[in-house]
Amino acid sequence: MGCNCSKGTGANDTVDNNNVKETRSKRNNKTSKKKKKSSASSSKVNVGSEERPGFVDGNNKEATFKFLIPLDAMNNISSTPKSCDETDKKVNLERKSSRSIFQRRPTSEMTTLGTLQQPKITRISSVSNGERGAQVMAGWPTWLAAVAGEAINGWIPRKADSFEKLEKIGQGTYSSVYKARDLETNQLVALKKVRFANMDPESVRFMAREIIILRRLDHPNVMKLEGLITSRVSGSMYLIFEYMEHDLAGLASTPGVKFSEAQIKCYMKQLLHGLEHCHSRGVLHRDIKGSNLLLDHNNNLKIGDFGLANFYGAQQKQPLTSRVVTLWYRPPELLLGSTDYEVTVDLWSTGCILAELFNGKPIMPGRTEVEQLHKIFKLCGSPSEEYWKRSKLPHATIFKPQHPYKRCVADTFKSLPSSALALVEVLLAVEPDTRGTTASALQSEFFTTKPFASDPSSLPKYQPRKEIDVKLREEEAKRKKGTSSKQNESKQVSKAVPAPDANAELLASVQKRQGQNNQISMSENFNPGEDAASVRVEPLKSGTAQNGYTRYGMSSVNRNGESVMIGSSRSPPRRELRTQRSFVQRGSAQLSRFSNSVAARDGSHFAIANPRWLEDSYHNNNGRHNDGDWSQRLMVRPRESTKAKESTSSYGEKTERVNYSGPLVSAGGKLDEMLKEHERQIQVAVRKAKKTNRDDKGQTQASLAANGR
Numbered sequence: 001m002g003c004n005c006s007k008g009t010g011a012n013d014t015v016d017n018n019n020v021k022e023t024r025s026k027r028n029n030k031t032s033k034k035k036k037k038s039s040a041s042s043s044k045v046n047v048g049s050e051e052r053p054g055f056v057d058g059n060n061k062e063a064t065f066k067f068l069i070p071l072d073a074m075n076n077i078s079s080t081p082k083s084c085d086e087t088d089k090k091v092n093l094e095r096k097s098s099r100s101i102f103q104r105r106p107t108s109e110m111t112t113l114g115t116l117q118q119p120k121i122t123r124i125s126s127v128s129n130g131e132r133g134a135q136v137m138a139g140w141p142t143w144l145a146a147v148a149g150e151a152i153n154g155w156i157p158r159k160a161d162s163f164e165k166l167e168k169i170g171q172g173t174y175s176s177v178y179k180a181r182d183l184e185t186n187q188l189v190a191l192k193k194v195r196f197a198n199m200d201p202e203s204v205r206f207m208a209r210e211i212i213i214l215r216r217l218d219h220p221n222v223m224k225l226e227g228l229i230t231s232r233v234s235g236s237m238y239l240i241f242e243y244m245e246h247d248l249a250g251l252a253s254t255p256g257v258k259f260s261e262a263q264i265k266c267y268m269k270q271l272l273h274g275l276e277h278c279h280s281r282g283v284l285h286r287d288i289k290g291s292n293l294l295l296d297h298n299n300n301l302k303i304g305d306f307g308l309a310n311f312y313g314a315q316q317k318q319p320l321t322s323r324v325v326t327l328w329y330r331p332p333e334l335l336l337g338s339t340d341y342e343v344t345v346d347l348w349s350t351g352c353i354l355a356e357l358f359n360g361k362p363i364m365p366g367r368t369e370v371e372q373l374h375k376i377f378k379l380c381g382s383p384s385e386e387y388w389k390r391s392k393l394p395h396a397t398i399f400k401p402q403h404p405y406k407r408c409v410a411d412t413f414k415s416l417p418s419s420a421l422a423l424v425e426v427l428l429a430v431e432p433d434t435r436g437t438t439a440s441a442l443q444s445e446f447f448t449t450k451p452f453a454s455d456p457s458s459l460p461k462y463q464p465r466k467e468i469d470v471k472l473r474e475e476e477a478k479r480k481k482g483t484s485s486k487q488n489e490s491k492q493v494s495k496a497v498p499a500p501d502a503n504a505e506l507l508a509s510v511q512k513r514q515g516q517n518n519q520i521s522m523s524e525n526f527n528p529g530e531d532a533a534s535v536r537v538e539p540l541k542s543g544t545a546q547n548g549y550t551r552y553g554m555s556s557v558n559r560n561g562e563s564v565m566i567g568s569s570r571s572p573p574r575r576e577l578r579t580q581r582s583f584v585q586r587g588s589a590q591l592s593r594f595s596n597s598v599a600a601r602d603g604s605h606f607a608i609a610n611p612r613w614l615e616d617s618y619h620n621n622n623g624r625h626n627d628g629d630w631s632q633r634l635m636v637r638p639r640e641s642t643k644a645k646e647s648t649s650s651y652g653e654k655t656e657r658v659n660y661s662g663p664l665v666s667a668g669g670k671l672d673e674m675l676k677e678h679e680r681q682i683q684v685a686v687r688k689a690k691k692t693n694r695d696d697k698g699q700t701q702a703s704l705a706a707n708g709r
Ligand SMILES: Nc1ncnc2c1ncn2[C@@H]1O[C@H](COP(=O)(O)OP(=O)(O)OP(=O)(O)O)[C@@H](O)[C@H]1O
Pocket: 169, 170, 171, 172, 173, 174, 175, 176, 177, 189, 190, 192, 223, 241, 242, 243, 244, 245, 247, 291, 292, 294, 304, 305, 306, 307, 466, 467, 468, 498
């Protein structure tokens, strides 16, 4: 990172302490703050509860830091923002001869991972914490300092030209990831690029949350955010991480790679230690899956991708969104709509991974939320009567099966070593309270009996392997075979993707401000091109360019094939986005009735159904509401006539206007029948989409022919 403002005391401490202090005072003022309308230019980001159990805040230090501002930078400060194009040119990671005034100078102190390096000192100036002007002076763009002051507090941006970009190594839903070399240290790094169209404040705040959380964490099994690259004139930002050769999903699916029991223990142990740290700092990861578990060449595992993470704890008064965690790893309580969950959500995902590592493939690859819950009940049994009564989960009345499902984990995984099975049994407890903690898992027989967990460095060294490599290899194989990738995709279970609605909260807010009242349920999206007979065994990414949404807002793809966050852009969406969105409207409306989502065309019917759903932490510009789980917050108030029609209409009824997506079956619904109907709906939706595609194609060909092309 560009700056360690209080070097000598430990960069990370300084950063944390600054943040802690700032957030503490924020908490003290919480009541009055809540009442106050926050402005778009607020430099504070509400990241949730601060006073969390076990949170270690280190020493109390002055909330003032020393900014290191070179004189030439001061002279260079221009108040005229440059255009985005210019910004693009600036954020060009190719090696340049001119060296940044802020770039790091190699010194003997800078080799340790996570040590933040001081920039060249030419003048020291002391500024108060969070002072926006100073942040801009230090090189941060105004749009970032304006809305995400806390995220960048005490840091100075690195310059793009102090990195040599090598290759693209990951295409996430929300970002592109590049391998690069830090020219100052000669170390390999991963640069996660997030670009904002129009510097939309809401999108920036969401990214700020990821940064704030990452800066609070400091553990060998958690990816360390080493710094940020941007500039005063930049419209994008890179998060700098240590480069990791593999991810667990990619490695596990490498042909010929078979993990030994001691090796699985080694990975699981590291995962649990990393999670233990997150939980002790009050952070829920909320997207634990193989592709987010990164491994270096020595098999050291680090938990990555904190884009969906949030704070939790007794002080966290605001309900959390239930639309997080990649579907296959999502616990039943979230599928049932829980909004006050805790660490046990991450433990469920951990249980799925443990079983998957032994099993060789994902254990519950559901295609939709309904199917996912059914898979869970079939394997783990349905919850007890007592639980249904006690939990009062929003979707309980819909999903509670008439006859309880029996648990068959032991039967299904009888080939597992008994200590592994015992741990799987605990982690995959259908009732969250009995899943234990990371500490209890680490003390379980699985780790305390032979074979003990291998030392990471003793494990085989693998060829660099990532999920993206697996994808590329599969695509190459498909090309060679000459088969349609779509056909093949439908048969493969190779990649899990984030929760379809993972960032619905932001989208809602963005749309609201855009006046796009045709809210879309994205809980269960289907690719129009998929094969009806075998719908792809994974939910589509809500954030991919495919459907035009990202975690940080809506996405588009720029000329370089990179995802761009489109936040408050007022320009009409590109044609393909419009087309896909309207497909989603029709398709998902039919498929997501049980997901407590909203699918409606007529925004005038929107109402805040439950003011208790003040979600994930973020206040919008005028402070009137928080932008949390819009899918739960923005319930449609159905017109009487529509409601009556809906309540009697069949599940598959063709309807262009969908006004309601709440429970449509009576309490005590028959899950099996529902599933059959649900399956039929999937087929209908896909067939319809295919037909639309064919019609579109036919029309295009006809028009091309008519034009003589
Ligand atoms: N530090 C790193 N070193 C090497 N590769 C990385 C690193 N961080 C991320 N990647 C690669 O980039 C991919 C995407 O990164 P990340 O998960 O952080 O982004 P995302 O947009 O949140 O993705 P997703 O949609 O999978 O959640 C990862 O699956 C991984 O393969």
